[in-house]
Amino acid sequence: MRAWLKTPSRTAISLFKIALFLLCLIPLTSMAWRFYTDSLGANPIEAITHGTGDWALRLLLASLTITPLRQVAGLPWLMRLRRMLGLYAFFYALLHFTTYLWLDQFFDWAGIAHDILKRPFITVGFAAFVLLVPLAATSFNAAIRALGGRKWQALHRSVYAIGILSVVHYWWLVKRDITQPAIYAFVLIVLLGARAWQREKERRRQLRATPLRRVIPINLQVK
Amino acid sequence: MLIRRPADLAPSEITPQEIYHQRRNFIRHAGSLALLGSATLTSGSALAAALNGIAPNKIPIEDKPTPRKDVISYNNYYEFGVEKEDPAHYAGTLKTRPWTVVVEGLCNKPRSFSIEELLKLAPLEERLYRMRCVEGWSMVIPWEGFPLSALLRAVQPQGSAKYVAFSTLADSKMMPGIKYPILQWPYTEGLRMDEAMHPLAILAVGLYGEELLPQNGAPIRLVVPWKYGFKSAKSIVRIRLQEAMPATAWAVANPKEYGFYSNVNPEVDHPRWSQATERRIGEFSKRKTLMFNGYADQVASLYTGMDLKKNF
Ligand code: HEM
Numbered sequence: 001m002r003a004w005l006k007t008p009s010r011t012a013i014s015l016f017k018i019a020l021f022l023l024c025l026i027p028l029t030s031m032a033w034r035f036y037t038d039s040l041g042a043n044p045i046e047a048i049t050h051g052t053g054d055w056a057l058r059l060l061l062a063s064l065t066i067t068p069l070r071q072v073a074g075l076p077w078l079m080r081l082r083r084m085l086g087l088y089a090f091f092y093a094l095l096h097f098t099t100y101l102w103l104d105q106f107f108d109w110a111g112i113a114h115d116i117l118k119r120p121f122i123t124v125g126f127a128a129f130v131l132l133v134p135l136a137a138t139s140f141n142a143a144i145r146a147l148g149g150r151k152w153q154a155l156h157r158s159v160y161a162i163g164i165l166s167v168v169h170y171w172w173l174v175k176r177d178i179t180q181p182a183i184y185a186f187v188l189i190v191l192l193g194a195r196a197w198q199r200e201k202e203r204r205r206q207l208r209a210t211p212l213r214r215v216i217p218i219n220l221q222v223k
Numbered sequence: 224m225l226i227r228r229p230a231d232l233a234p235s236e237i238t239p240q241e242i243y244h245q246r247r248n249f250i251r252h253a254g255s256l257a258l259l260g261s262a263t264l265t266s267g268s269a270l271a272a273a274l275n276g277i278a279p280n281k282i283p284i285e286d287k288p289t290p291r292k293d294v295i296s297y298n299n300y301y302e303f304g305v306e307k308e309d310p311a312h313y314a315g316t317l318k319t320r321p322w323t324v325v326v327e328g329l330c331n332k333p334r335s336f337s338i339e340e341l342l343k344l345a346p347l348e349e350r351l352y353r354m355r356c357v358e359g360w361s362m363v364i365p366w367e368g369f370p371l372s373a374l375l376r377a378v379q380p381q382g383s384a385k386y387v388a389f390s391t392l393a394d395s396k397m398m399p400g401i402k403y404p405i406l407q408w409p410y411t412e413g414l415r416m417d418e419a420m421h422p423l424a425i426l427a428v429g430l431y432g433e434e435l436l437p438q439n440g441a442p443i444r445l446v447v448p449w450k451y452g453f454k455s456a457k458s459i460v461r462i463r464l465q466e467a468m469p470a471t472a473w474a475v476a477n478p479k480e481y482g483f484y485s486n487v488n489p490e491v492d493h494p495r496w497s498q499a500t501e502r503r504i505g506e507f508s509k510r511k512t513l514m515f516n517g518y519a520d521q522v523a524s525l526y527t528g529m530d531l532k533k534n535f
């Protein structure tokens with residue numbers, strides 16, 4: 001692999017970040033432009049609900065891709081892009097939720113509460129969103145320092161649950177053709193599977209590396 | 224050709240309803256088969272001639288017609304794909320001539336009708352109907368057609384005929400969606416006999432004064448305005464009079480969520496979404512959904528004594 005890709009300079013990483021920032025804005029700009037030019041089709045509000053939901057889920061899965069990709073490709077610096085993807089996922093989820101609250105329900109709080117309690121697809125979508133909030137709120141360096149790495153990591157493990165809830169949300173809302181949610185489910189399974197596999201590999205490696213240290217003290221005790 | 228130009232329809236200039244009435248008058252006065260495109264000249268002429276002497280709407284409604292561009296571009300027609308834009312993109316492959324509709328089952332004169340015969344069966348009428356989709360959106364659509372009862376009377380139903388079953392075309396060569404087992408193909412729908420004989424239930428052959436487009440169910444489709452949209456089967460090829468309640472496509476696919484009757488009813492929620500309100504295509508705010516889609520005065524008596532929560 002080319003050296004600049006393997007260990008990019010600080011400037012190169014900054015450029016990557018700027019490029020990613022702009023890239024993640026494209027769906028929003030495109031939706032805004034099509035809204036403005038009245039080319040979102042016959043039902044623009046539905047198109048916005050779907051567009052923001054789709055991108056929230058895609059960016060969430062993209063953020064979950066960073067860790068396995070970094071390991072497989074041997075590109076540790078990719079880690080520096082993860083926060084932006086996660087925050088953008090939250091950003092699109094927030095737009096999605098706002099679209100629902102405002103353009104779909106017109107802040108009819110009774111109707112919204114009923115939906116959240118009684119319609120399973122909304123219940124899980126809402127749960128995913130609520131779980132995303134603390135993650136977004138702790139996605140800056142001071143929060144990580146304040147929490148401490150371990151606690152922060154434990155908190156952010158809920159992203160796996162969020163991924164599952166989001167895919168279930170999609171699965172339960174489609175009327176009949178489950179192709180799309182099945183594709184997302186497959187990707188999610190691969191991403192979570194990669195982690196499980198990595199952890200299992202790590203456990204075995206440790207087992208193999210440490211049999212003596214583990215056994216000896218016990219033997220000594222017995223003696 | 225004036226009538227086919229979308230430029231006539233610039234929604235910013237005049238309201239669709241005004242244009243629609245202009246077009247109506249144009250058809251009435253000109254009555255020319257040239258309006259209907261040369262590809263379907265022969266049957267087109269029959270339709271144009273029929274449209275010429277069109278009877279006025281039976282039940283006038285105040286609602287503004289949905290712009291034609293939306294009616295022909297935002298469709299549920301799963302045989303051509305599950306996305307709303309799919310039918311407009313892919314239904315062009317549907318060959319609507321020759322076309323026959325077989326009417327069979329419990330009747331004295333079962334027979335098949337060519338589309339040309341169907342166009343002459345009864346005077347075509349213009350019907351401006353609300354259309355409410357189970358997904359929570361709605362349109363107001365000017366159809367041209369004739370009462371379904373006219374066709375059923377022509378085959379002389381027997382007393383034992385309690386239901387009418389409709390089957391639609393399922394041709395994998397013309398319909399890419401047939402490859403996927405999303406619903407049971409051919410798509411089937413059904414009505415109780417008295418529903419089918421109701422004067423509001425029509426077979427539509429035209430839309431906005433023109434021949435029906437494939438994405439809207441050409442060449443002939445059912446329109447039952449007090450029921451959710453999926454009851455109004457498109458591109459019909461077979462109609463069967465029978466004693467048993469027909470198994471209808473959505474009720475087979477998901478019996479917990481879709482029933483045989485599927486009357487528009489704001490008080491009976493779909494398990495996954497509310498049916499109390501709807502978004503009229505082209506409008507920003509939502510509006511309240513009306514019982515039987517606003518046709519309660521005409522059809523409520525069909526269901527007296529029935530528990531509509533159970534018979535959803
Ligand atoms: C805050 C709570 C949420 C609510 C109230 C909500 C509501 C909705 C609604 C009403 C729809 C459209 C359903 C339909 O068309 O029948 C939808 C679609 C969708 N939502 Fe959500 N959602 C929420 C959270 C989320 C989250 C957190 C994600 C992903 C991270 C997400 C991803 C999606 C996706 C992918 C779709 C389908 C888009 C498509 O069909 O193309 N939603 N959501």
